[in-house]
Amino acid sequence: MTLPDLLDRRERAFGPNAPLFYNRPLHLVRGEGCWMWDSDGNRYLDCYNNVPQVGHCHPHIVAALCSQAGLLNIHTRYIHELVLQYAERLTGKFPVSLDRAMFVCTGTEANELAMRIARHASGKRGVIVSDFSYHGNSGGLAEMTTGLPHPEPLADHVRAISLPDPYRWEGSEEELIAEHLRIVDEAIQSLEDAGMGVAASLFDTIFSTEGLLDVPHRFVQGLAERVRAAGGLFIADEVQPGFGRMGDAMWGFAATGVTPDIVTLGKPMGNGHPIGAVVTSSILADAFTQDALYFNTFGGNPVSAAVGNAVLDVIEQEGLIENALATGNYLQQRLREIANDFACIGDVRGRGLFAAVELVGDGKLPDPRLTKTVVDSMREHSILISKIGPRDNVLKIRPPLCLGTDEVDLLADTLAAVIGDLAA
Amino acid sequence: MTLPDLLDRRERAFGPNAPLFYNRPLHLVRGEGCWMWDSDGNRYLDCYNNVPQVGHCHPHIVAALCSQAGLLNIHTRYIHELVLQYAERLTGKFPVSLDRAMFVCTGTEANELAMRIARHASGKRGVIVSDFSYHGNSGGLAEMTTGLPHPEPLADHVRAISLPDPYRWEGSEEELIAEHLRIVDEAIQSLEDAGMGVAASLFDTIFSTEGLLDVPHRFVQGLAERVRAAGGLFIADEVQPGFGRMGDAMWGFAATGVTPDIVTLGKPMGNGHPIGAVVTSSILADAFTQDALYFNTFGGNPVSAAVGNAVLDVIEQEGLIENALATGNYLQQRLREIANDFACIGDVRGRGLFAAVELVGDGKLPDPRLTKTVVDSMREHSILISKIGPRDNVLKIRPPLCLGTDEVDLLADTLAAVIGDLAA
Numbered sequence: 096m097t098l099p100d101l102l103d104r105r106e107r108a109f110g111p112n113a114p115l116f117y118n119r120p121l122h123l124v125r126g127e128g129c130w131m132w133d134s135d136g137n138r139y140l141d142c143y144n145n146v147p148q149v150g151h152c153h154p155h156i157v158a159a160l161c162s163q164a165g166l167l168n169i170h171t172r173y174i175h176e177l178v179l180q181y182a183e184r185l186t187g188k189f190p191v192s193l194d195r196a197m198f199v200c201t202g203t204e205a206n207e208l209a210m211r212i213a214r215h216a217s218g219k220r221g222v223i224v225s226d227f228s229y230h231g232n233s234g235g236l237a238e239m240t241t242g243l244p245h246p247e248p249l250a251d252h253v254r255a256i257s258l259p260d261p262y263r264w265e266g267s268e269e270e271l272i273a274e275h276l277r278i279v280d281e282a283i284q285s286l287e288d289a290g291m292g293v294a295a296s297l298f299d300t301i302f303s304t305e306g307l308l309d310v311p312h313r314f315v316q317g318l319a320e321r322v323r324a325a326g327g328l329f330i331a332d333e334v335q336p337g338f339g340r341m342g343d344a345m346w347g348f349a350a351t352g353v354t355p356d357i358v359t360l361g362k363p364m365g366n367g368h369p370i371g372a373v374v375t376s377s378i379l380a381d382a383f384t385q386d387a388l389y390f391n392t393f394g395g396n397p398v399s400a401a402v403g404n405a406v407l408d409v410i411e412q413e414g415l416i417e418n419a420l421a422t423g424n425y426l427q428q429r430l431r432e433i434a435n436d437f438a439c440i441g442d443v444r445g446r447g448l449f450a451a452v453e454l455v456g457d458g459k460l461p462d463p464r465l466t467k468t469v470v471d472s473m474r475e476h477s478i479l480i481s482k483i484g485p486r487d488n489v490l491k492i493r494p495p496l497c498l499g500t501d502e503v504d505l506l507a508d509t510l511a512a513v514i515g516d517l518a519a
Numbered sequence: 520m521t522l523p524d525l526l527d528r529r530e531r532a533f534g535p536n537a538p539l540f541y542n543r544p545l546h547l548v549r550g551e552g553c554w555m556w557d558s559d560g561n562r563y564l565d566c567y568n569n570v571p572q573v574g575h576c577h578p579h580i581v582a583a584l585c586s587q588a589g590l591l592n593i594h595t596r597y598i599h600e601l602v603l604q605y606a607e608r609l610t611g612k613f614p615v616s617l618d619r620a621m622f623v624c625t626g627t628e629a630n631e632l633a634m635r636i637a638r639h640a641s642g643k644r645g646v647i648v649s650d651f652s653y654h655g656n657s658g659g660l661a662e663m664t665t666g667l668p669h670p671e672p673l674a675d676h677v678r679a680i681s682l683p684d685p686y687r688w689e690g691s692e693e694e695l696i697a698e699h700l701r702i703v704d705e706a707i708q709s710l711e712d713a714g715m716g717v718a719a720s721l722f723d724t725i726f727s728t729e730g731l732l733d734v735p736h737r738f739v740q741g742l743a744e745r746v747r748a749a750g751g752l753f754i755a756d757e758v759q760p761g762f763g764r765m766g767d768a769m770w771g772f773a774a775t776g777v778t779p780d781i782v783t784l785g786k787p788m789g790n791g792h793p794i795g796a797v798v799t800s801s802i803l804a805d806a807f808t809q810d811a812l813y814f815n816t817f818g819g820n821p822v823s824a825a826v827g828n829a830v831l832d833v834i835e836q837e838g839l840i841e842n843a844l845a846t847g848n849y850l851q852q853r854l855r856e857i858a859n860d861f862a863c864i865g866d867v868r869g870r871g872l873f874a875a876v877e878l879v880g881d882g883k884l885p886d887p888r889l890t891k892t893v894v895d896s897m898r899e900h901s902i903l904i905s906k907i908g909p910r911d912n913v914l915k916i917r918p919p920l921c922l923g924t925d926e927v928d929l930l931a932d933t934l935a936a937v938i939g940d941l942a943a
Contacts, residue, residue, distance in 0.1 A: 101598050108606040110619060110801055112808035114596050122598040126591045144593065146816060152589050161585035165576050167550045168791035169568065172538050174525050174546040182532040195534060199656075200624045200793045201817060207627075207657040214658075215670050232623075232815055233631040234638075235659045246639050246810040362816055367592035369624045369793040369817040377534055384536035386670040391656055392570060392786055393625060393793040 098122060116481065117474045126151025129495050129502055131479070142494040142506055143479045148338050148363030149409040150497040156366050159405035163398045171198070171395045178400040184407055186374060188345050190354045195380040197373045198395030202334040202361025203231030205371040209357045210235065210295065212375060212383045213328040219292030223282050223322065226255040227485040229304045230297055230332055230359075239297070242304040242485075252291050254282035260308050262442045263459065268311055276317045283325045293327035295357075300347030301336035306484030307451035307491070309444050315351040323356075328379075331355035334371075335449070338363040339410050339496060342420030342447030350446070366409075368402040369393070415496040423447040425500050426492070429507035437514050439465060448498060451483070452490040452510075461486035465517065472513045478506055522546060540905065541898045550575025553919050553926055555903070566918040566930055567903045572762050572787030573833040574921040580790050583829035587822045595622070595819045602824040608831055610798060612769050614778045619804040621797045622819030626758040626785025627655030629795040633781045634659065634719065636799060636807045637752040643716030647706050647746065650679040651729045651909040654721055654756055654783075663721070666728040666909075676715050678706035684732050686866040687883065692735055700741045707749045717751035719781075724771030725760035730908030731875035731915070733868050739775040747780075752803075755779035758795075759873070762787040763834050763920060766844030766871030774870070790833075792826040793817070839920040847871035849924050850916070853931035861938050863889060872922060875907070876914040876934075885910035889941065896937045902930055 096104070101122060105113065121139070125132040128150040131139045141151070149156070163177070171178060182196045199205050214220060222239060224230070229242040238250035249255060259275040261268065286293050296318060302308040319329040336347025337360055348355055356379065361371040371394075373380075383389070393399065410416065427443065430450055434440040439462065441455035454462045454469065466488045473480050483491040492506070520528070525546060529537065545563070549556040552574040555563045565575065573580070587601070595602060606620045623629050638644060646663060648654070653666040662674035673679060683699040685692065710717050720742060726732040743753040760771025761784055772779055780803065785795040795818075797804075807813070817823065834840065851867065854874055858864040863886060865879035878886045878893065890912045897904050907915040916930070 096600070098598075101600070101603070104603050105598060108603050108610075108620070109595075110805040110808060112805060112812075114812060114814055115598070116596045120598055122600075123591060123593060124599075126593065131591070131593070146594065147592065152592065154589075157585065157588045160588055161581065164584055164791075165578075165581045167547060167555070168571065168576065169547060169550065169555070170570065171533075172540045174522075174529060174539070174544055175548075176520070176525070176546075179525070179528050179532050186532075196532070201628065201815075203631075203815075204625065204627060204657070207659075211658050211661065211671070232813060233628070233657050233659060234635045235631075235657060237635065237811070243812045243814075244810070245812065246807075247635070367588075367817075367820065367822065369823075381534040381536060383670075384534060386668065387661070388536075388538060388667045388669065389656060390538055390667075391625075391627075393791075396791065398791065399793075 118471045119474070129498050138477060140478045140502055140505060142492050143481050144495065145335060145340065145493050146362050146367050147495050148366055149406060149413070149415055150495045153366060153409055155409055156402060156405040159401045160368065160398060163401035168396055168398045170392055175397045175400070177397045177404065178395045181400040181403045184404065185372065189358065189374055192354060192376050193358060193374050195375055195377045197380060197389070198399070199371040199373065199391050200369045200393050201371045202359060203233050203236060204391065205359035205361055205373050206230045206236055206297065206332060207233055208373045208389070209330050209359050211387070212357060212373065212379055213295035213330060215383045215386065216328060216379050217292070217294045217326050219294040219326060220252045221254065221286030221291040221293045222252060223254050223256060223279070223293065223296040225258050225298060225302065225305055227305045228255070228299065251289070254285060256282050258302060258305055258308055259310055259314050261311070262309065262453065272311050272314045272317065275314055276321065279318050279321050283321060287325070293322055293325040295328045295330050296322045297330045297332060299332045299335055300351060301341065301446065301449060303335040304483060306453070306489045307444050307449065312351045315353055319353045328356035329353060330357045330359065332359050334359065334361035338406070339416035339419055340447050340449050342416060342423045345416065364406065365399060365402045366406050368399060370399045370403055413497065419447040419496050422498055422500060422503060426450055426503045429503055433507060433511045433514070436511065437518055439514065439518060448494055448496055450492040454488050454490065461488035463487035466490060468517060469513055472517065473509060476509045476513060478509050542895045543898070553922050562901060564902045564926055564929060566916050567905050568919065569759060569764065569917050570786050570791050571919050572790055573830060573837070573839055574919045577790060577833055579833055580826060580829040583825045584792065584822060587825035592820055592822045594816055599821045601821045601828065602819045605824040605827045608828065609796065613782065613798055616778060616800050617782060617798050619799055619801045621804060621813070622823070623795040623797065623815050624793045624817050625795045626783060627657050627660060628815065629783035629785055629797050630654045630660055630721065630756060631657055632797045632813070633754050633783050635811070636781060636797065636803055637719035637754060639807045639810065640752060640803050641716070641718045641750050643718040643750060644676045645678065645710030645715040645717045646676060647678050647680060647703070647717065647720040649682050649722060649726065649729055652679070652723065653728045675713070678709060680706050682726060682729055682732055683734055683738050685735070686733065686877065696735050696738045696741065699738055700745070703742050703745050707745060711749070717746055717749040719752045719754050720746045721754045721756060723756045723759055724775060725765065725870065725873060727759040728907060730877070730913045731868050731873065736775045739777055743777045752780035753777060754781045754783065756783050758783065758785035762830070763840035763843055764871050764873050766840060766847045769840065788830065789823060789826045790830050792823060794823045794827055837921065843871040843920050846922055846924060846927060850874055850927045853927055857931060857935045857938070860935070861942055863938065863942060872918055872920055874916040876916070878912050878914065885912035887911035890914060892941060893937055896941065897933060900933045900937060902933050
């Protein structure tokens with residue numbers, strides 16, 4: 096079928112509002128490593144997708160999936176060794192206080208379960224999130240979402256706070272942190288005044304949807320202290336930074352110096368297979384399951400456990416955390432070099448294999464139009480990236496962790512050429 | 520590892536409250552058709568699981584899974600033909616008014632999305648469910664759950680109504696229906712009085728958790744009329760009856776004569792692979808997605824679509840709906856024969872390959888102790904069933920749809936022997 100025919104067919108099947116990337120959408124048929132191919136055989140460098148975290152269709156993971164799918168795929172009300180092994184191995188990658196994994200299917204289900212545990216433990220109801228965040232597609236999470244359009248108003252138990260953004264702050268870092276911790280204090284006070292108290296804060300530890308902000312770690316520490324002092328739990332959403340992307344550690348929270356009370360996992364966990372998890376302390380988990388018969392039909396099935404184990408195998412055996420650091424540092428270096436040449440690049444941010452490039456005009460004026468043009472132009476040059484942030488002016492570069500320096504050069508050279516063309 | 524070692528290891532990994540079937544839990548390692556094998560090579564007839572709907576590890580489905588997992592596994596913001604084909608094929612199995620499929624990963628996600636659509640369309644907030652129901656494990660659904668223990672109180676926007684149960688009603692069917700429609704009227708009035716109105720009713724169309732009650736179709740029709748007259752939507756949860764289990768149709772709602780406004784799908788849809796969907800009208804879906812940027816990372820990915828298509832292939836090619844009817848009728852016949860011999864069998868209910876056997880003492884007094892003993896004793900005879908219902912006294916028989924008459928005989932003969940031993 097031609098692309099227009101496919102688009103017609105898609106609109107009939109999914110309606111006019113189903114999101115699709117790029118002015119000229121892609122009809123993809125194959126993936127391998129950091130590359131994808133369309134139906135005409137054209138090859139694209141994937142610098143966007145974190146679901147195929149260790150590379151598209153990794154043979155070790157596909158083999159584990161197929162092998163177990165042919166043997167047994169059943170739930171956790173029978174004993175299966177693979178899921179025990181996976182739970183032990185996964186919790187072994189966390190600080191000792193986080194000794195319990197509860198398996199679900201998606202990041203949405205993980206954040207839902209985390210909120211249930213937090214409310215149960217705290218006996219409180221309020222939640223603090225950031226003012227341009229997204230944590231999932233359920234009704235309860237939609238009522239906490241400020242980073243996507245949706246019809247549900249912000250729930251009365253939610254406070255969405257402004258995050259410190261060093262790039263857009265004129266004063267000292269000390270003042271930036273103090274100002275935003277004051278906002279945290281206000282949010283807590285407001286939830287206390289409303290009689291709901293603070294059950295939890297829920298933050299992505301790399302602040303991706305917010306624009307991959309360079310939030311000072313001392314702010315995160317102050318936030319966690321304040322939430323805990325109010326009787327709430329500190330929940331880290333690791334759906335984006337988790338599984339080694341940051342290069343310095345397996346999890347995004349490590350760099351902040353705060354060990355969360357609950358961690359939620361999703362997207363990259365199964366390299367495309369639907370797996371998610373809540374990792375927390377046995378104290379919190381067991382107190383919750385004593386009162387709640389929590390059961391997740393597909394969560395922790397042997398096929399998902401086999402896939403989860405295989406993802407950990409690949410991360411370890413191929414040294415992907417080390418690669419995220421080395422290749423990520425090189426990516427940052429190349430992006431900063433390009434930034435020196437173009438006034439429209441206001442800031443380059445990121446850690447490991449997650450980079451953000453903020454595009455602006457004079458006086459840091461956000462340039463969402465240029466940002467969209469760059470993303471589409473990169474796609475025309477067969478390199479796939481996207482954009483994020485409340486002003487829609489931040490390039491989002493989040494490739495599979497197997498990206499090498501040659502691919503970084505291709506990405507960076509193409510970006511320089513594209514911006515050069517547009518700036519000319 | 521020995522079973523005690525495995526149980527110790529499991530308790531360390533999952534804590535003391537992780538649900539596990541049977542007094543002597545099973546350590547299963549392989550499945551094929553209606554059979555599973557434990558680590559000692561013992562074989563069990565699976566008369567419980569509807570997740571492996573078309574049979575454990577069906578080779579056609581495993582082949583489709585492996586083939587696509589090796590090619591590409593990515594989300595729906597790129598075009599892929601398999602998911603279009605699956606959406607077209609799936610909606611083709613519904614009445615014409617239900618022309619839109621939205622893919623998610625689990626029944627929980629499907630019911631969450633259905634509630635969001637219903638609230639958006641109706642502008643109302645109230646929900647009517649049954650008084651011993653379960654529709655998922657999110658926080659929002661926990662607040663609607665009365666069929667499982669959990670710490671969340673019933674939300675103030677939820678009314679959990681008593682269902683008509685002909686087995687436990689002394690009067691006429693006419694009176695039974697009238698009495699329970701009066702309860703529906705009261706629930707609606709109460710939601711109106713509270714200023715919330717009725718956004719939706721949400722019912723499993725075979726009323727499984729409630730004990731597979733033989734709810735009169737005219738009650739369902741009256742319920743739908745009343746909910747719609749109040750401006751709400753009628754949501755059918757097909758996670759248990761769907762995909763041909765009822766034998767008379769692909770979906771449980773067909774027999775009731777009510778075409779739902781929204782249908783939710785889960786468990787059997789991917790034969791173990793985590794897939795779910797909301798099927799509704801394009802009018803409702805598009806109105807919602809105009810205001811909500813709904814995106815589900817894993818929902819509708821090419822691997823899930825390949826698996827979903829393969830499940831439909833097997834249902835069609837192996838005549839599994841016809842088998843559910845023929846074998847299901849034979850199962851009902853055998854169970855009724857057994858019921859004639861034992862006073863402790865108060866009622867035999869069900870449709871297609873879903874059967875319930877209610878165990879009672881004198882005066883229909885529920886016998887949960889006997890029920891548990893029968894379930895465990897059947898397991899000792901290598902036949903896997905479970906129990907349901909608010910009184911915990913109903914045997915739940917819900918095998919994969921490939922069950923044959925020989926297996927029905929094995930199940931029925933064993934059940935007769937087990938009950939005979941216990942009654943002796």
